[in-house]
Amino acid sequence: MTQNLTQNLPAQNLAKDDFRIRLLIVDDEQTIRRLCMTVGESLGFVCLEAESGDVALALLEEQPVHMVLTDMVMPRMTGLEFLEQVKRTYPRIEVAVMTGHGSVETAVQAMKLGAYDYISKPFAPLDELRLFLRRMADKVRLVEENLYLRERSETETSLHGIIGNSTGIQNVLRLISRLKDTHTPVLISGESGTGKELVARALHFRGSMANRPFVAVDCGSLVPTLIESELFGYEKGAFTGALRSKQGLLQSADTGTIFFDEVGELPLEMQAKLLRFLQEKEVRPVGSNQKVKVDVRIMAATNRDLDAEYRKGTFRKDLFFRLNVVAISLPPLRERRSDIPILAAFFLERLAPGRGVQLSSAAMKALLAYDWPGNVRELENCLERAVALGDQRIIEINDLPPSIARSDSETEMLDAPRFPGADLRTTDLEDIERATIERVFSQVKGDKVRAGKMLGISRATLYRKLKRYNIGTHEEAQPPSTLQ
Ligand SMILES: Nc1ncnc2c1ncn2[C@@H]1O[C@H](COP(=O)(O)OP(=O)(O)OP(=O)(O)O)[C@@H](O)[C@H]1O
Ligand SMILES: [Mg+2]
Structure with a gap:
């Protein structure tokens, strides 16, 4: 059986308004199929039918289906075999089973294989089947709706809260979509406050490793002498004060992502150790002679020009190339001023939800004219201050920090x-x-x-x-x- 992953995955191409549940009924008895079709149609479903498991599987390859109602005892392929196939090939399709009386055991087995629920035949009264199918459809709708909303917001401007319409940001969003499900090392560069960590988190939490660990290591704030034991862990007694052994950050990130923030701050000696780890994919805790396999995806961020640093010899060239398999560079805010209005609107809504706070046109003009050395973080802080200071719905130019308020007419103010x-x-x-x-x-x-x-x-x-x-x-x- 060929796998067809495109057909029966999410109903993402269905516009929300014309979303109709598609139900497939599988039974070798025509009267039962007819009966179920009637009930399904009365609930507004699109109903399809098949007289056996193999016919049903062929049909699933061609038509999108949200839920299946299947008999258990059928010629050629049993209901359980059919259920197993469907769940394996199309995990999102809900399958309910119909059992003859007295076959509790089959029902239990079906549930273990991932069936949604079971209902016993004959259906008396018919209302029971109606209610059963309606509940099942409610569940499908809820799941589909969530997927729909998620996919819609992903394709629009925001991806994990990354806002921006500028080409710079749109390119970054495109790269994230392309890279999120891979293991490729990514080096994110950009000035302070441009959203490097946000991008790293989006890459992890939007991808297939979302429920795996994400460990961020701030290389700039680690005490140089402790970096090794922090990263690789240590054994009890490895050094004075090591009262018990401790797992290192690399091991904590196993199967997930480790994010080296400000990687340019890593001392050369540690760079060598990190490089060795990347080559061998093993850690040896300080004071131990045992090596442990660790499988992590590596991401790094820097606000320094590592390219120039490795040429100067302050950063290891070989490590640079290992980290920089894909480079994502975040442009400074002053080079994408067109993002300022939507970023401002986004932050204002987050800071004062539902209050509809807006910027006066003079205030907006000042935001657009300012240079933003602290980039998006500075913009966020500036608006936070403005929201806290002003008690009205409009942020006036006076609510902005003086250096920003002034940026529009800087020269005259300065010389005054x-x-x-x-x-x-x-x-x-x-x-x-x-x-x-x-x-x-x-x-x-x-x-x-x-x-x-x-x-x-x-x-x-x-x-x-x-x-x-x-x-x-x-x-x-x-x-x-x-x-x-
Ligand atoms: N495009 C964006 N959309 C929404 N919020 C953003 C965006 N870029 C940055 N931010 C916000 O700005 C703040 C700073 O972002 P972040 O911490 O990711 O920056 P950074 O580049 O890691 O900064 P630093 O170099 O100082 O560590 C965060 O609160 C983040 O949510
Ligand atoms: Mg950061």
């Missing part, structure tokens, strides 16, 4: 003299921003590339802010310590 009575919030926040930049700038001894990275803002934004706050403009002439 500060009046003593100026908005206090503005001054407070600017003081904080200035102090932060000054601190970081002196920490990195005036290295603008590093300062930008530490602050999570682009070089252009950093230059703009340095100029605005008059920081480091003389750094060539002065030692950085004088910037304190």
